[in-house]
Amino acid sequence: MKLIIAYIQPERLNAVKQALYEKEIFKMSVTTALGCGQQKGFHETYRGADVEVNLLKKTRLEIAVNEDHVEPTVEAIIKGARTGNIGDGKIFVLDLGATIRIRTGERGNTAIG
Numbered sequence: 001m002k003l004i005i006a007y008i009q010p011e012r013l014n015a016v017k018q019a020l021y022e023k024e025i026f027k028m029s030v031t032t033a034l035g036c037g038q039q040k041g042f043h044e045t046y047r048g049a050d051v052e053v054n055l056l057k058k059t060r061l062e063i064a065v066n067e068d069h070v071e072p073t074v075e076a077i078i079k080g081a082r083t084g085n086i087g088d089g090k091i092f093v094l095d096l097g098a099t100i101r102i103r104t105g106e107r108g109n110t111a112i113g
Contacts, residue, residue, distance in 0.1 A: 001096040001112060002070050006061040007033065008081040008089040013059050016080030020063075023072040027113060029062040038086050058089070064096055066109050 008016055013030065020028065034055040065073050074091055081089050101111040 001099055001109060002065055002067065003094045003096045004061075004063045004065060004070070004073055004077070005092040005094065006063075006077045006081070006089060007035065007058045008061065008077070009083070009087060010057055010059045012081045012083070012089075016061065016077055019076035019080035020073065023069075023076045025063065025065070025069065025073050025076060027063065031060045031062075033058045033060040037090070056087070064099060064112050066112055 006016075010032070017028075020026070035058050036054045036056055061077070063073055070093060074093070077091055098107065099109075099111040100107050101113075
């Protein structure tokens with residue numbers, strides 16, 4: 001079992017979801033995040049003062065999958081999120097120690113579905 005965490009541009013979320021649906025990956029958590037990476041933010045003027053904005057809006061996806069779905073999931077995220085520009089995002093693949101479905105008590109691979 002693996003947990004895939006991806007940070008993408010918010011405007012690419014629909015394209016990523018469509019690419020995931022094509023690979024039959026439907027279960028995910030989506031949250032709004034702030035962060036900076038290679039983009040390093042930008043400067044803007046607000047009420048006459050120069051302000052450095054170094055935390056940019058990102059979208060965080062969390063997807064728990066069984067081993068055989070890791071590569072299709074990663075490929076779908078890349079397909080939907082890639083623009084070729086700095087700031088396209090990052091994908092992290094982590095080992096998932098345990099999964100338990102609260103409703104039924106199922107554990108492991110069957111709990112992921």
